[in-house]
Amino acid sequence: MSAREASHRGGHAGAAADDEAVRAAEAAIAPRDPGSRHRSAVWAHPNVPEARRPSPDDDSPLAIDTDLVERWLVEFLRDEIRRRRGFERVVVGLSGGVDSSLTAALCARALGPEAVHGFLLPYRTSSAESRAHALLVADAFGIATRTIEVTGAVDGYLDGFEPEAGPHRRGNVAARQRMIILFDQAYKLRALPVGTGNKSERLLGYYTWHADDSPPINPLGDLFKTQVWALARAVGVPPEIVDKPATADLIRGQTDEGDLGISYPEADLILHHTLCGRSPERLAEAGFDPAGVALVTGRLHRTHWKRHLPTVAMLSATAIGEWYLRPVDY
């Protein structure tokens, strides 16, 4: 038996020669990822993916080719905005966070910076850093900005009629008010609003329904937050934006990871393996923290409704989207 054969079979307890061969093979084939029980191959065709078992220490399933993804999303934006919908301009709400910064940067690459209208839409509790970062990314990519405060509109409703509303409701009202402005500005400028939500927040339901998710196109919605970070770095979003803790900035001092109770790198890996069909039991066996898995899968399973259009009572065999099926670009 050759060294490689012995290694493939996991070794024999029998002959000493075999044991030696196994040890030699294992010395030659170092594990690529400390938590993975698979051994990296001694040779490989680039087009054949390596099999990997899930491990909390192996984040390679989330690795992306950032050059490929940048071009992919630039082509997506050109196709969906210009060719399919006939728009030349877009509006993007700039929060100072990494999602909207990356979205604006990709739009500038796709359509030219002059085609991108960045809107800063602060509420009275929004941080000065958010504003500074929104202006920083706009400057980095040559995007013109306009600031429209939402405080008057939000407080006009809440202070006038619902003064007892807490920060959570205020955050939702502000998020929906921002979309009112973005859609109205889009109409005025004959532009298309572009959404900025990422896959992690979509899967965790961590956004305001029919607000952040309402623009008709979204380049980042199939990228986990950790992948957004990687792409943002590669595209040239300023590091102070990529490296700061993610926050919805609806409440002072708030962070996404504080709200969620888990870090994005941990949540993203659990989401990835769960979407690939691996059960919580399987993930626990592989060394994932059962409490983290329960937290993430619980949010996932409680929020399927949030990833759909409203539920319509079906009365006929021509119900839209149930029987009458036409794609969005038909």
Add this chain to the structure above:
Amino acid sequence: MTLDLTIAQFRPSKGNVEGTLASVVDTLVRASRAGETPPSLVVFPETALTGYFLEGGVRERALEADELFERLAAGYAGASDLPVEVALGFYELEAGHVYNSALYARLGPDPAPLHVHRKVFLPTYGVFQEERFVESGAGVEAFDTAVGRVALLICEDAFHTVSGTLAALDGAELILILSASPARGAAPGAGVPGNLARWDLLGSGLAAEHGVFVVVSQLVGFEGGKGFAGGSAAYSPRGERLATGPLWEEALVPLELDPTEIRQARTEEPLFADLERTWTRLLVNSPGAGVGRPRPEPS
């Protein structure tokens, strides 16, 4: 003598049959002027006439093969008198049935439809819903053309090695795979979406297994967020990659095929001769084939 072919990596105008037909004719004319020798054959992708994701709209955009041929022949006759053959994917209507089909036709001075292949393996999982909207074709068949004996496969047909096997056993020496493969997977390494890396393995493997030329023509453009990335390719009878199309954009990819390479490859590594000699016996004696001896009852 070599055969000059062109892959037309093509972006349809979604659902716009009239406009896309004009664009097909324009592409044929451009292909004829692109090189020193006009190509004998231009290969378009799957559903090139309409785009891929039509859902219930297939009923409204499907054409009878004869109507497509006549409109194509008339359009081409108004633009060029050079003879050319064309393979083109479209949704086909036939006596109340809808198929995902490919037409192979001769255009120019003596136009004629030569073959229609109806996609046999209809992907209906994940992003795919084909069985909901179209019916499955009956089989795989080779046919004679100006560029030799050809077989057409459409996308998932080629994911089943038996399709290429049947094409080769029917005498095909050139297998044209018309594909609309939504891009997915962006792992570092290959530099292309993961589905194209898979296509590279499939195309090369099929070509080398049977000692045939394989041409994969890919659709381009986004449909409702799903991106068709291009990346067409062609493979020699030894499984070598002959050419690739660019990512994300339309392109004419010229190919110059030397038919003598088929004989050379098949004599160097006579896998195809082994297959021809063994195929019938294998079918009869292998319970999994479902012919000859009955399958054993599970115990």
